[in-house]
Amino acid sequence: MSRLPEYLRALHALADSGHETVSSEGLANAAGVNSAKLRKDLSHLGSYGTRGVGYDVALLIDQISSVLGLTQCRAVALVGVGNLGHALAGYDGFANRGFRIAALVDADRSRVGEEINGLVVRHVDELPDIVAEESISIGVIATPAPAAQAVADQLVAVGVTSILNFAPCVLSVPDGVDVRKVDLAIELQILSFHEHRKASLTALPATGGSALTALPGGLAATETQEAIGT
Amino acid sequence: MSRLPEYLRALHALADSGHETVSSEGLANAAGVNSAKLRKDLSHLGSYGTRGVGYDVALLIDQISSVLGLTQCRAVALVGVGNLGHALAGYDGFANRGFRIAALVDADRSRVGEEINGLVVRHVDELPDIVAEESISIGVIATPAPAAQAVADQLVAVGVTSILNFAPCVLSVPDGVDVRKVDLAIELQILSFHEHRKASLTALPATGGSALTALPGGLAATETQEAIGT
DNA sequence: CGCGATTTGTGCACCCCTTCACAAACACCT
DNA sequence: AGGTGTTTGTGAAGGGGTGCACAAATCGCG
Numbered sequence: 001m002s003r004l005p006e007y008l009r010a011l012h013a014l015a016d017s018g019h020e021t022v023s024s025e026g027l028a029n030a031a032g033v034n035s036a037k038l039r040k041d042l043s044h045l046g047s048y049g050t051r052g053v054g055y056d057v058a059l060l061i062d063q064i065s066s067v068l069g070l071t072q073c074r075a076v077a078l079v080g081v082g083n084l085g086h087a088l089a090g091y092d093g094f095a096n097r098g099f100r101i102a103a104l105v106d107a108d109r110s111r112v113g114e115e116i117n118g119l120v121v122r123h124v125d126e127l128p129d130i131v132a133e134e135s136i137s138i139g140v141i142a143t144p145a146p147a148a149q150a151v152a153d154q155l156v157a158v159g160v161t162s163i164l165n166f167a168p169c170v171l172s173v174p175d176g177v178d179v180r181k182v183d184l185a186i187e188l189q190i191l192s193f194h195e196h197r198k199a200s201l202t203a204l205p206a207t208g209g210s211a212l213t214a215l216p217g218g219l220a221a222t223e224t225q226e227a228i229g230t
Numbered sequence: 231m232s233r234l235p236e237y238l239r240a241l242h243a244l245a246d247s248g249h250e251t252v253s254s255e256g257l258a259n260a261a262g263v264n265s266a267k268l269r270k271d272l273s274h275l276g277s278y279g280t281r282g283v284g285y286d287v288a289l290l291i292d293q294i295s296s297v298l299g300l301t302q303c304r305a306v307a308l309v310g311v312g313n314l315g316h317a318l319a320g321y322d323g324f325a326n327r328g329f330r331i332a333a334l335v336d337a338d339r340s341r342v343g344e345e346i347n348g349l350v351v352r353h354v355d356e357l358p359d360i361v362a363e364e365s366i367s368i369g370v371i372a373t374p375a376p377a378a379q380a381v382a383d384q385l386v387a388v389g390v391t392s393i394l395n396f397a398p399c400v401l402s403v404p405d406g407v408d409v410r411k412v413d414l415a416i417e418l419q420i421l422s423f424h425e426h427r428k429a430s431l432t433a434l435p436a437t438g439g440s441a442l443t444a445l446p447g448g449l450a451a452t453e454t455q456e457a458i459g460t
Numbered sequence: 461c462g463c464g465a466t467t468t469g470t471g472c473a474c475c476c477c478t479t480c481a482c483a484a485a486c487a488c489c490t
Numbered sequence: 491a492g493g494t495g496t497t498t499g500t501g502a503a504g505g506g507g508t509g510c511a512c513a514a515a516t517c518g519c520g
Contacts, residue, residue: 005419009398023497032400036479036500043499051498052486068419069426076418087317088414093398097415098422138421161428162421168239168323170262178424180417184318185327187410188306189235189298191368191392192328194408196299198391253467266470266509273469281468282516 003041006031008064009097015057023054065098075102077136077160079151080143081111081121084166088142089116102134107147124154131158138162145169152179233271236261238294239327245287253284295328305332307366307390309381310373311341311351314396318372319346332364337377354384361388368392375399382409 010030014022024042028035042049047063049055065071076094078085081104088094089104104121106112114121122130130136139155141148141163148167155163156177165171165181173179240260244252254272258265272279277293279285295301306324308315311334318324319334334351336342344351352360360366369385371378371393378397385393386407395401395411403409 002416002420004423005413005416008419009413009416010400013399024499025497030400034479036481037477039497039499040478049498050486051484052488052496054497067426068423069429070419070422074418074422074425083320083322084317087314090313091414092313093413093415094418097419099415099418137425138418140418162425164417164421169243170240170260176428178421180421182412182414182417183235183239183323184321184412185323185329186232186235186239187394187412188304188324188329188368188370189238189300189327190232191394191408191410192300192304193234193298195304195367195392196297198406199299254469255467264509266511267507269468270470270508279468280516281514282466282518284467 001041003031003033003037004045004064004068006033007038007041008061008068008070011057011061011064015061019057021054021056022060024049027055070098073098073100074137075100075134076138076140076164077101077103077105077127077130077134077155078140078142079105079124079155080141080147081106081114081116082142082144085142086116088140088166089119099138102136103130105130107143107151124151127154128158131160136160138164140164140166141171142166231271233261233263233267234275234294234298236263237268237271238291238298238300241287241291241294245291249287251284251286252290254279257285300328303328303330304367305330305364306368306370306394307331307333307335307357307360307364307385308370308372309335309354309385310371310377310397311336311344311346312372312374315372316346318370318396319349329368332366333360335360337373337381354381357384358388361390366390368394370394370396371401372396 007027010027011022014027014030022030024039025035028038031038042055042060045063045067047055047060076099078088078101081089085104085106089101094101101119104116104119105124105127106121107124109123111121112123137160139160139162141151141155143151145167148165148169149171152163152165152171152173156173161177163171163173163177163179165179166183168183168185171179171181237257240257241252244257244260252260254269255265258268261268272285272290275293275297277285277290306329308318308331311319315334315336319331324331331347331349334346334349335354335357336351337354339353341351342353367390369390369392371381371385373381375397378395378399379401382393382395382401382403386403391407393401393403393407393409395409396413398413398415401409401411
């Protein structure tokens, strides 16, 4: 599930700091989750710790990496080298964690040929060749919203079955294709909501605020500091 | 809840294309959710549509904007102008949706003074002044992981109660401070997991794959194309 | 003015996730 | 070798979200 990458990151941090084993509670703290939840998650993987001792860090890293399919480096194609695409192309957090940006693509021919971080931008029409050459397994869309659906269709057409979408729009794709969406503005809006709520509550601590801000408790009780979605 | 921003985005798109009213099903499709869920969400807001007609687009935009606290433009401070921070500073998706990047901050004095998108980078030690001047309500952390906790502490110290964290680490903050985390590598790893699963299943359609890949169904059935977390 | 079509709002059942709490298992120490 | 303390793995309870299905309400048309 979606917490495994977080566990993996925490495990790498623990390994770097010299830990050989971790208790479920130690790892849970590092990953920011409940220890019972972590144990249940790990038990679903079939990976066994040792009672009285904990989990072997190196073994668990191998197990989780294997489940996530990170044993080999995955090649991703990045479509759209605008503001955001530029940053993603240079983001070193990908290479450190088993991903290689293998191709930069844009629909704007005036951008084709530009070199970013050692990669030359190619035209989106070359996608069939690119995917074949580099054995791309994931496509990242960092285009403006109006172009995103067309790009997604092209990616699907050339056999990409996993898409990370930064464009603020809903993509429709065939069954069997996974889409994950990251909308930076939405994240801020959610924070704005909490901020607005806190402001209303402190202003009217007795009444609980106006009808608009005094939502049923469940609405505001949302998971936070979790990796996007699940 | 976390779906409201998505509804709001869909509503703006509908308004731009000239729609006066929307049915719950139309809006649900545009936002990529179930229509019953959407109606229930909207009913929790206390906003009323008209039976037999649908929802008034403009009215609903006002309602949701009000609930999210987007009636006034919110000022955000961006800490860390490295690769990612640079892109975020130039990202136009923020300004279009009620946010204004009011300050760029970095701990590296060699970056202080640099101008990005019309804003001058200032030193992180000036945060108290900056927050006071610009009435910052949200802080965005785009620093490397080792620096993130210290930055978060500084933000909290100067009164920021909402933080969007792009650094791959868990932040510990006092109660009352909201942290949302966006880890781009984790998104890719989740896609990698699905990709790995799909590959295993197609390779061994009869047996269902090895023990490692044949996880209990629930593990793979994760929400997708949802805005990060909730 | 009345009727049918359409759409909202919601009660209900279901299912998954979360969390607590405890028994089983292991290592260490004496 | 046995006792003791620690930690895992899991059964059970609780809560919350999700989706179905239907009653209530509104509009448009004859």
